[in-house]
Amino acid sequence: MTEELLKKLRAAVPSAIILTSDDDCTNYGMDWTRTPGKAGVVVLPSSTQDVSVVLRFCNENKIAVIPSGGRTGLAGGVTATRGELAINMSRMNRLDPVDLLGRTVRVQAGVTTQSLHEHCERAGLTWPIDLASKGTSQIGGNLATNAGGVRVIRYGMARRWVSAIQAVLISGEVIELNQGLEKNNTGYDLLQLLIGSEGTLAIITEATLKLTVPPIHSHVFFFSLSHYKALENLYEKVRRGPFTLTSFEFFSDKCLQKVEAKLQKKSRLEKPSRFYALIDVETTSENAQSKVDGWLEDLMADEIVVDGLIADASESQKEVWALRESITESLQMSGAVRKYDLCVPVKKAADFLDEAQALFEKLNLPIELYVFGHFGDGSPHLNFLNAQNLPIEDFHREVNRYESELYPLLKAYSGSVSAEHGVGILKKNWVLFSRTPQELRLYKAVKQVFDPNGILNPGKIID
Ligand code: MLT
Numbered sequence: 198m199t200e201e202l203l204k205k206l207r208a209a210v211p212s213a214i215i216l217t218s219d220d221d222c223t224n225y226g227m228d229w230t231r232t233p234g235k236a237g238v239v240v241l242p243s244s245t246q247d248v249s250v251v252l253r254f255c256n257e258n259k260i261a262v263i264p265s266g267g268r269t270g271l272a273g274g275v276t277a278t279r280g281e282l283a284i285n286m287s288r289m290n291r292l293d294p295v296d297l298l299g300r301t302v303r304v305q306a307g308v309t310t311q312s313l314h315e316h317c318e319r320a321g322l323t324w325p326i327d328l329a330s331k332g333t334s335q336i337g338g339n340l341a342t343n344a345g346g347v348r349v350i351r352y353g354m355a356r357r358w359v360s361a362i363q364a365v366l367i368s369g370e371v372i373e374l375n376q377g378l379e380k381n382n383t384g385y386d387l388l389q390l391l392i393g394s395e396g397t398l399a400i401i402t403e404a405t406l407k408l409t410v411p412p413i414h415s416h417v418f419f420f421s422l423s424h425y426k427a428l429e430n431l432y433e434k435v436r437r438g439p440f441t442l443t444s445f446e447f448f449s450d451k452c453l454q455k456v457e458a459k460l461q462k463k464s465r466l467e468k469p470s471r472f473y474a475l476i477d478v479e480t481t482s483e484n485a486q487s488k489v490d491g492w493l494e495d496l497m498a499d500e501i502v503v504d505g506l507i508a509d510a511s512e513s514q515k516e517v518w519a520l521r522e523s524i525t526e527s528l529q530m531s532g533a534v535r536k537y538d539l540c541v542p543v544k545k546a547a548d549f550l551d552e553a554q555a556l557f558e559k560l561n562l563p564i565e566l567y568v569f570g571h572f573g574d575g576s577p578h579l580n581f582l583n584a585q586n587l588p589i590e591d592f593h594r595e596v597n598r599y600e601s602e603l604y605p606l607l608k609a610y611s612g613s614v615s616a617e618h619g620v621g622i623l624k625k626n627w628v629l630f631s632r633t634p635q636e637l638r639l640y641k642a643v644k645q646v647f648d649p650n651g652i653l654n655p656g657k658i659i660d
């Protein structure tokens with residue numbers, strides 16, 4: 198941006214903080230994937246009015262803009278590849294009092310997921326989307342990416358838990374969608390259109406979120422298993438178990454080893470195996486314990502699992518959950534990572550994983566594969582590490598060799614190239630593996646209506 202425009206911008210939004218240093222522009226120009234990017238200038242608005250003025254200014258001056266929050270995304274969804282102006286919502290972090298009767302809360306987009314949880318907990322309620330990145334991720338980003346997390350089996354994705362959105366269009370116009378109603382059958386649902394649109398249509402500034410009673414973590418089961426089919430068999434058993442299922446997560450032994458090295462702590466399972474399942478359940482019935490005991494006896498008799506432990510106390514549950522929640526960071530610490538956040542129909546997840554693993558072995562690539570994710574949603578994460586420290590271009594070439602066979606396999610399983618991380622720039626070329634050409638044509642038409650100059654988060658999802 199020219200000095201003259203910068204001066205005009207400062208004058209137009211005196212209450213915004215404007216950053217221009219190299220460090221700030223780099224820091225706010227990338228997400229957790231560290232896909233190279235750098236903002237031209239960073240604006241931290243203090244109000245919806247500020248956002249409106251900034252977007253109108255950008256539209257009039259044809260300055261490209263990226264929305265920015267906690268930047269914990271994993272698809273390059275807020276990467277500034279073209280020196281865009283980054284508009285970061287962190288200062289807009291107001292939390293209104295919880296509406297106990299309606300079970301909702303109005304918040305600004307820059308509130309972190311964790312502070313929202315803490316705020317609602319004081320009222321005995323929760324927004325049930327739970328993510329490993331909750332300490333940093335922000336509600337605006339959670340909604341813009343339709344975040345998933347570790348409780349989707351029970352609560353679904355973020356879009357289920359919103360009853361109003363305030364957003365700013367690139368023209369500067371402020372729109373209020375759905376005014377917090379539970380029911381509103383009056384035509385197209387623009388609120389749902391904005392959720393998951395990755396900041397390409399408008400910038401979310403506030404939302405009214407639906408709340409529920411927090412789950413009770415009665416038991417956390419941690420099992421070791423020797424193959425993917427055993428995970429499927431276990432899931433079938435869990436589905437018929439005497440409890441309400443909150444999470445069914447899994448990870449490979451390779452992931453566990455990385456996490457143990459990072460936490461400098463061993464898991465308490467006596468017999469390790471190739472895979473692990475973490476199952477979080479809530480029991481409510483009176484004689485719950487004896488039913489659970491019976492269920493466990495049955496499970497052991499079927500020899501589906503190799504070993505297991507039950508965590509009932511909050512501290513030991515946290516210990517088990519830490520093994521799952523530390524995977525991303527443990528891998529990130531090990532150098533370059535390429536992430537595949539896939540979804541297949543859950544009943545085919547084990548077969549798909551067997552084939553994906555066989556494909557990896559067949560290609561015999563000089564890279565390492567780490568598998569973990571949300572088995573209960575049919576949503577595995579395949580992560581590749583540059584374990585042999587190849588020059589970075591060689592690493593990407595090797596992963597690409599795998600990718601070019603993985604995506605056709607995924608298509609054969611009617612899968613999706615992104616279960617929850619979104620498209621951003623990293624999955625853009627592969628959207629047609631999960632969407633039809635007709636859908637893409639409509640995407641482009643929608644984008645044209647919202648952002649005729651193509652300057653709002655340009656190059657994300659579609660070109
Ligand atoms: C997770 O399931 O932990 C998140 O999607 C993050 C990741 O895939 O690394």
Ligand code: ZN
Pocket residue numbers: 346570571578617
């Ligand atoms: Zn995930």
